[in-house]
Amino acid sequence: MSEERKIRILVAKPGLDGHDRGAKVIASAFRDAGLEVIYTGLHQTPEMIVSAAVQEDVDVVAMSVLSGAHMTLFPRVKKLLDEAGADHVLLTGGGIIPEDDVAALEAQGVGRLFGPGTPTSAAIEYVKEWFSAQNTA
Amino acid sequence: MSTIEKELESRAELASVLRARERELAELKARLAEWEEAFESTPKRDALFTTVSGREIDPLYTELDRSGAPDHEALGVPGTFPFTRGPYPTMYRTRLWTMRQFAGFATAEETNARYKYLLQHGQTGLSVAFDFPTLMGFDSDHPRSLGEVGVCGVAISSLADMEQLFDEIPLDEVSVSMTINGPAIILFCFYVAAAEKQGVDVSELRGTVQNDILKEYQAQHAWVFPPEPALRCIVDMFAWCSEHTPKYNPISISGYHIREAGATAAEELAFTLRNGFEYVERGIARGLDVDSFAPRLSFFFDVHNDFFEEIAKLRAARRIWARGMKEKYGAKNPDSWRLRTHCQTAGVSLTAQQPENNIVRVAYQAMAAALGGTQSLHTNSMDETLSLPTEKAVRIALRTQQILAYESGVPNTIDPLAGSYFVESLTDDLEREALELFDEIDEQGGVVPGIEQGWFQREIAASAMRQQGEVESGDRVIVGVNDFLDGSEKVEIDTLKIDPEVESRQVARMAAIRAARDSDRVEQTLSALRDACRSDENVVPRILDCARAYCTLYEIRAAMEDVFGAFKEPVFF
Numbered sequence: 001m002s003e004e005r006k007i008r009i010l011v012a013k014p015g016l017d018g019h020d021r022g023a024k025v026i027a028s029a030f031r032d033a034g035l036e037v038i039y040t041g042l043h044q045t046p047e048m049i050v051s052a053a054v055q056e057d058v059d060v061v062a063m064s065v066l067s068g069a070h071m072t073l074f075p076r077v078k079k080l081l082d083e084a085g086a087d088h089v090l091l092t093g094g095g096i097i098p099e100d101d102v103a104a105l106e107a108q109g110v111g112r113l114f115g116p117g118t119p120t121s122a123a124i125e126y127v128k129e130w131f132s133a134q135n136t137a
Numbered sequence: 138m139s140t141i142e143k144e145l146e147s148r149a150e151l152a153s154v155l156r157a158r159e160r161e162l163a164e165l166k167a168r169l170a171e172w173e174e175a176f177e178s179t180p181k182r183d184a185l186f187t188t189v190s191g192r193e194i195d196p197l198y199t200e201l202d203r204s205g206a207p208d209h210e211a212l213g214v215p216g217t218f219p220f221t222r223g224p225y226p227t228m229y230r231t232r233l234w235t236m237r238q239f240a241g242f243a244t245a246e247e248t249n250a251r252y253k254y255l256l257q258h259g260q261t262g263l264s265v266a267f268d269f270p271t272l273m274g275f276d277s278d279h280p281r282s283l284g285e286v287g288v289c290g291v292a293i294s295s296l297a298d299m300e301q302l303f304d305e306i307p308l309d310e311v312s313v314s315m316t317i318n319g320p321a322i323i324l325f326c327f328y329v330a331a332a333e334k335q336g337v338d339v340s341e342l343r344g345t346v347q348n349d350i351l352k353e354y355q356a357q358h359a360w361v362f363p364p365e366p367a368l369r370c371i372v373d374m375f376a377w378c379s380e381h382t383p384k385y386n387p388i389s390i391s392g393y394h395i396r397e398a399g400a401t402a403a404e405e406l407a408f409t410l411r412n413g414f415e416y417v418e419r420g421i422a423r424g425l426d427v428d429s430f431a432p433r434l435s436f437f438f439d440v441h442n443d444f445f446e447e448i449a450k451l452r453a454a455r456r457i458w459a460r461g462m463k464e465k466y467g468a469k470n471p472d473s474w475r476l477r478t479h480c481q482t483a484g485v486s487l488t489a490q491q492p493e494n495n496i497v498r499v500a501y502q503a504m505a506a507a508l509g510g511t512q513s514l515h516t517n518s519m520d521e522t523l524s525l526p527t528e529k530a531v532r533i534a535l536r537t538q539q540i541l542a543y544e545s546g547v548p549n550t551i552d553p554l555a556g557s558y559f560v561e562s563l564t565d566d567l568e569r570e571a572l573e574l575f576d577e578i579d580e581q582g583g584v585v586p587g588i589e590q591g592w593f594q595r596e597i598a599a600s601a602m603r604q605q606g607e608v609e610s611g612d613r614v615i616v617g618v619n620d621f622l623d624g625s626e627k628v629e630i631d632t633l634k635i636d637p638e639v640e641s642r643q644v645a646r647m648a649a650i651r652a653a654r655d656s657d658r659v660e661q662t663l664s665a666l667r668d669a670c671r672s673d674e675n676v677v678p679r680i681l682d683c684a685r686a687y688c689t690l691y692e693i694r695a696a697m698e699d700v701f702g703a704f705k706e707p708v709f710f
C-alpha cells in the first residue's frame with residue numbers, strides 16, 4: 001500500500017487568462033489537505049504544463065480555465081500527456097465550463113470538471129478517491 | 138453694555154450651551170446602557186454579523202461612533218472639498234449616471250451589431266470587452282491565441298478591426314470605454330486612428346481607456362511590459378492626451394479587479410487610491426504640472442454585496458483622494474481633487490446555482506452604487522457565471538438600472554445617507570484603514586517593490602482564502618449555494634455560444650489585411666517606434682503612425698518588447 005505517499009498535484013493556469021483567484025484558493029486547499037502541490041503560475045501553454053507535469057512526476061494535473069477556451073486547452077493537454085507517456089496522470093479541473101462541454105471532455109478521457117460554487121472539499125475528496133482507487137487496483 | 142460685560146454674557150451663554158450638551162450626552166449614555174442591558178438579555182440569531190470583508194458590525198450606531206473630523210470638514214456639501222457627498226453640486230438632478238454595459242464577443246462585426254442594439258435600448262455609453270489575445274497583445278493569428286479568439290470578448294488586432302467595431306457609430310457623439318491595460322497604449326492609438334478615419338476631430342473624443350497596469354500586476358494579470366517602461370507609457374499618454382484629447386480619460390484607476398481577486402473593501406480602497414497617487418507621482422516626476430493631467434484621472438470600483446460598506450467605500454474614496462491631491466500633491470484645480478468613478482456590480486458575487494437570483498443581487502448592488510454617488514454603472518447579467526451574457530440577460534441588467542433611475546426615487550436627493558450614524562462611522566473607519574494600509578505599502582518600499590515582491594498578491598490571496606473558508610463552513614450564507622437549495626440548481630437558462638468559426642474567419646481577415654498594406658511603411662513605422670522606445674521621446678505619435686500603417690497589435694507589442702522586455706510574474710500560492 002502506498003497510503004503513506006503524498007499525492008503530487010500540478011495546479012495549472014493554461015492560456016492567456018489571468019484570473020487566478022480560483023487556482024490559488026484550490027492550490028492552498030490541496031496543500032492544507034496534505035497534498036504535494038506545484039503551481040505553474042500564469043499564461044502557460046499546454047506544452048509548458050505537460051513538461052512540468054512530467055518533470056515533477058505528478059499524479060494529477062488540475063487546470064483552472066475561466067476563459068471559455070476549455071474545449072481547446074483540455075484536449076490539447078490530454079493529448080500531450082498521452083504522447084509523453086503520462087496517460088496515467090489524472091487531468092481534472094474547474095472553471096466556467098458549460099455542462100454540455102463537461103460531458104464532451106469527459107468522453108475524451110478528461111476527469112471531473114468542477115463549476116463555480118463547488119466547495120474545495122469536493123475536489124479534494126475526488127482526487128483522494130481517485131488516487132486510492134488507482135493504488136488498490 | 139460694555140465690551141467686557143458683553144463678553145462675560147456670551148461666555149455665560151456658551152457655558153450654559155456646553156452644560157446642556159453634557160446633559161444630553163449623559164442622557165444618551167444612560168439610555169444606551171438601558172438598551173445594552175435589553176440587548177444583552179435577549180437571544181440573538183446564530184449568524185455572522187460581519188461584512189463580506191470580515192468587518193465586525195455593531196448592532197447599533199449612535200452619535201458616539203463618529204470619530205473623524207466635524208461634519209463641516211469631513212462632509213462639506215456636494216461638489217466641494219472634500220467631496221464626500223459627491224463630486225458634483227447637483228449630481229443626478231442634472232444628469233443620471235451613465236448606463237454603460239461592458240460588451241464584446243466574437244469579431245468586430247458581431248460586437249458592432251450588439252453595440253447598436255444596446256444604443257437602441259437606451260444605453261448611454263459603450264464599453265468594449267476585448268478577448269484574451271487582445272488583452273495580452275497577441276494577434277488573432279498568433280499561435281498563443283489558439284482557442285481564445287473572440288471567446289471572452291471581441292478580437293481587435295489592427296486598425297481595420299477597430300474601424301469595423303465602430304462602423305456607423307459616430308465617435309464624436311458616443312463616449313467609449315475600453316478595458317485594456319498591458320497593450321492599452323496600442324489599442325488607444327487604434328481608437329484615435331479609427332476616429333480620424335471617421336473624419337472626427339479627435340479633440341472631441343470622450344471616453345476612457347482603463348490603462349491601469351499597477352492593478353494588473355496586483356490582481357488581474359493581463360500585463361505585457363515590466364513596471365517601469367509600462368509606467369513610462371502611461372505618463373506618455375497623460376502628456377499626449379492633455380494636449381490632444383482633453384475630454385478623454387487616459388486612465389481608469391481600478392479597484393474592481395483587486396476586489397474580484399479577493400481583496401476586502403478596505404484593501405480595494407487603499408490599493409486603488411495608492412495606485413492612483415503613484416500615477417500622480419510619476420506624472421509630477423516627468424515634470425508635468427499636476428493640474429494638467431489630474432483632472433482626467435478617473436476611477437473604477439466594485440460594488441459588492443455589503444450594501445452600506447460599499448456606499449461608505451465610495452464616499453471615503455472621494456474624501457481620501459481630495460485630501461491627498463490638495464494637501465500632499467499640491468493640486469490647485471478643484472477638478473484635480475474631484476474623484477469621478479465608474480462602478481460595476483460584483484461579478485464574483487454571482488452564483489451559477491439558481492442564476493435568476495443574480496438579478497436581485499445585482500439590483501441591490503446597483504442601488505448601493507447610486508447611493509454612493511457613482512458617475513457610471515455596469516450591471517452584471519444573471520448568466521455571467523455560465524458564459525458571456527445573452528441579449529435577454531443584458532437587457533434585464535440594463536432595465537435594472539432604468540428601474541433604479543426612474544422608479545425607485547433614489548436619484549432625487551443627493552447623498553441621502555449622509556448623517557447616518559452608521560454610514561458616517563463606516564466612512565470614517567474605511568478612511569482610517571486605508572491610510573493605515575498606505576503605511577504598510579510604504580513599508581514594502583512603495584507600490585512597485587510591493588508588486589515585485591508579491592506583497593499585494595499575497596494580501597489579496599489571503600483575503601480570498603478567508604472568504605472561501607467562511608462560505609465552506611457555512612458561516613457565510615450564499616443563497617442557493619450553501620443554503621436554501623431547492624433542487625432546481627440545474628441551470629435552465631439559455632447561454633450564449635460563440636461560433637467556433639469566429640477564429641478561422643478572424644485569421645482569414647488578418648491574412649487579407651497583411652496582404653493589402655504597404656509593407657515598407659509597416660517596417661519604417663515599427664523601426665521609428667523602436668527608436669522612440671529607446672529615447673525619451675513620447676511614444677504615442679509613433680504608435681499612432683504604426684496604427685495608421687495597419688501594423689498589427691502583436692507587431693507593435695513586439696517592437697516595444699524588443700526594447701522594454703517582458704514582465705516576469707512572482708509565482709506563489
